[in-house]
Amino acid sequence: MTAPVPSQGSSAAASGASASGASAEPGSRMSNMSRPRILTGDTPTGRLHLGHWVGSVKRRVELQSTHDCYFIIANYHAFTTRVDQSQEIRADTIEIVRDYLAMGIDPECATIFLQSEIPAIHELCFLFAMLLPFNRVMRNPTLKDEIKVKGLGENYSFGFPLYAVGQTADILAFRPVGVPVGEDQVPHLELTREVARRFNQVFCATPTDIEDADHEQHGGVFPIPRAEIGAVGRLVGIDGVNKMSKSLGNAVFISDTAKEVEKKIMKIFTGRQSPTEPGDVNNALFQWVDAFVPDAARVAELKDKYAHGDNIGDGHVKKELAEHVNALLEPMRKRRAELEGKDDVVLDILKKGCARANETAEQTLELARQAAGLHFFPRQLTYR
Ligand code: ATP
Numbered sequence: 001m002t003a004p005v006p007s008q009g010s011s012a013a014a015s016g017a018s019a020s021g022a023s024a025e026p027g028s029r030m031s032n033m034s035r036p037r038i039l040t041g042d043t044p045t046g047r048l049h050l051g052h053w054v055g056s057v058k059r060r061v062e063l064q065s066t067h068d069c070y071f072i073i074a075n076y077h078a079f080t081t082r083v084d085q086s087q088e089i090r091a092d093t094i095e096i097v098r099d100y101l102a103m104g105i106d107p108e109c110a111t112i113f114l115q116s117e118i119p120a121i122h123e124l125c126f127l128f129a130m131l132l133p134f135n136r137v138m139r140n141p142t143l144k145d146e147i148k149v150k151g152l153g154e155n156y157s158f159g160f161p162l163y164a165v166g167q168t169a170d171i172l173a174f175r176p177v178g179v180p181v182g183e184d185q186v187p188h189l190e191l192t193r194e195v196a197r198r199f200n201q202v203f204c205a206t207p208t209d210i211e212d213a214d215h216e217q218h219g220g221v222f223p224i225p226r227a228e229i230g231a232v233g234r235l236v237g238i239d240g241v242n243k244m245s246k247s248l249g250n251a252v253f254i255s256d257t258a259k260e261v262e263k264k265i266m267k268i269f270t271g272r273q274s275p276t277e278p279g280d281v282n283n284a285l286f287q288w289v290d291a292f293v294p295d296a297a298r299v300a301e302l303k304d305k306y307a308h309g310d311n312i313g314d315g316h317v318k319k320e321l322a323e324h325v326n327a328l329l330e331p332m333r334k335r336r337a338e339l340e341g342k343d344d345v346v347l348d349i350l351k352k353g354c355a356r357a358n359e360t361a362e363q364t365l366e367l368a369r370q371a372a373g374l375h376f377f378p379r380q381l382t383y384r
């Protein structure tokens with residue numbers, strides 16, 4: 001695999017088409033190149049769950065036929081909390097690709113790739129780290145929250161806050177216009193937007209008083225990407241309190257069996273005592289009802305009965321909810337089962353994705369190095 005370094009200003013289409021070997025059919029890589037670009041991704045700290053579906057992946061599936069999509073599996077970032085579990089990180093990386101395919105991401109349309117295979121990301125991270133005051137990184141509320149809920153205490157590694165800077169490089173290496181994410185990622189996106197503006201101002205003489213949308217037009221290397229929040233920005237976990245997270249034991253996974261899904265949904269905590277007690281239709285259970293019961297009239301009916309304590313138990317609502325969640329997951333389970341034991345298929349998809357991703361990221365790095373006076377010798381990346 002080669003990742004040729006293009007000359008400055010060469011089109012992404014020219015370099016992208018050669019390595020992917022794709023034709024110019026609609027939906028192919030070549031036609032993708034003229035589309036608005038998006039980037040988003042996941043950390044292999046476990047398998048994907050319903051929060052990923054409503055917060056980001058559903059949107060990705062919708063956008064993959066109209067946008068040039070890059071989906072990163074941030075495997076280096078998984079080491080921030082799992083440094084002693086390298087084999088599990090590797091296994092979860094494969095599982096996440098299976099989840100992607102099961103959920104409907106098409107590797108012929110979208111580029112699925114590994115963070116650890118893209119050297120340009122790590123080089124940009126070093127440069128970006130110089131543009132961000134340390135205190136600014138530590139002020140990120142998502143980082144503070146993660147330190148608390150993941151129980152990291154005072155002993156988190158230097159790499160932990162560094163991952164927030166790394167994430168700005170994960171994104172900007174691809175110069176996307178949009179980043180489809182859940183609500184918790186907004187502070188990371190804000191940091192990314194700040195670093196992009198700062199880079200453009202410091203190294204490309206971009207004026208400080210222009211609109212975000214005009215940065216590239218004024219010579220900036222980086223666009224200022226927008227966060228695009230999914231239909232449900234923060235799905236609560238079955239504990240009824242925290243965001244559903246892979247790491248917190250409060251998730252319903254895409255790969256759970258129908259029985260497991262039902263059992264977990266029965267555990268959603270509401271604190272309500274009886275079917276005649278007027279219930280809170282903004283509680284965790286009804287956040288799930290809003291997210292997964294597709295019939296708006298039925299949702300309104302359930303809410304009305306629940307709010308009036310009209311002889312409707314939590315168990316009844318949960319059973320109905322579980323049926324809808326299982327109806328959503330059943331086709332995903334089938335597609336996932338077809339990939340069982342086929343690691344070679346998954347690795348092949350990743351290798352092709354990494355080749356494409358390196359073409360784009362090397363192109364960005366080249367532009368950034370030229371802007372920062374670091375452009376000495378052209379290089380070519382090669383996989384054996
Ligand atoms: P971890 O516990 O390791 O942080 P996670 O479950 O939070 O894992 P991430 O890999 O951090 O998952 O997030 C991947 C993407 O999914 C991000 O865009 C994030 O905002 C979104 N996301 C994760 N959990 C939820 C949720 N409960 N609701 C909505 N979006 C979510």
Ligand code: MG
Pocket residue numbers: 245
């Ligand atoms: Mg997270």
